[in-house]
Amino acid sequence: MSRVHLDEDIRPLSEFRAGIASFVKQIHDTRRPMVLTQRGRRVAVLVDVQEYERMKDRLELLEEIYKAEEQIASGAGVAHQDTKARILNKLPR
Numbered sequence: 526m527s528r529v530h531l532d533e534d535i536r537p538l539s540e541f542r543a544g545i546a547s548f549v550k551q552i553h554d555t556r557r558p559m560v561l562t563q564r565g566r567r568v569a570v571l572v573d574v575q576e577y578e579r580m581k582d583r584l585e586l587l588e589e590i591y592k593a594e595e596q597i598a599s600g601a602g603v604a605h606q607d608t609k610a611r612i613l614n615k616l617p618r
Contacts, residue, residue, distance in 0.1 A: 528557070535560045538568060 538561045541548050552559050552573050561569040572580070596602055 535562060535567075537561070538563045 536548070536559060541559075541561050548559060548571070552571055556573055556576055558570050558572045558576070560567050561571065593602075
């Protein structure tokens with residue numbers, strides 16, 4: 526995902542309400558998130574659907590890696606040679 530451009534991608538909520546279609550088009554075209562503010566405070570971030578799906582996929586992968594690292598650290602991992610032998614034994618010959 527592209528980084529937020531401070532001069533283009535941070536907008537007041539009231540401005541967003543007045544021009545939703547153009548804001549959605551900007552988000553889709555630039556693939557950059559947009560930060561909405563209310564009374565000068567950040568209240569929401571809008572992202573393109575494809576970018577959101579990519580972020581979700583990456584997060585799921587990172588969570589799996591983190592879980593695997595925890596399992597290895599606790600001794601619950603399986604050695605490469607053992608795994609290879611198990612797989613090869615199950616393949617038809």
